[in-house]
Amino acid sequence: MRAGHAKSQRGKITTADRKRDNDVLACAVAMEEPLSRAISYGGALELIGFGLKRIDDNHGQAVLAIAEAMVEELVAVEKSWRQIMATGSGVKKASKR
Secondary structure (H helix, E strand, O other): OOOOOOEOOOOOEOHHHHHHHHHHHHHHHHHHHHHHHHHHHHHHHHHHHHHHHHHOHHHHHHHHHHHHHHHHHHHHHHHHHHHHHHHHHHHHHHHOO
16 A cells, blocks of 8 residues: 555545545546657757757757757656556556455
8 A cells, every 4th residue: 555545444445545546647647648749859859959969069969968858857757657657557456346
């Protein structure tokens, strides 16, 4: 049982727990498409940075550095998102019992 989950007197997950879990899972599902697009945009910026670097090393390197940092951060967010989704899948299965 995760921390913060209140149990009823008989040790079962309450309706409020299920609703909160479902709300969190719904938010996580809604994040999937924008997160994927943002990572793709970061990849496009990396390509722009590589192209600019061939023309002008200073400006291209700056764009490339920002794009790489952005993609790195977004991938970290995506990793957390996947963990939420995995946890949410377990919550959904447990709630159906």
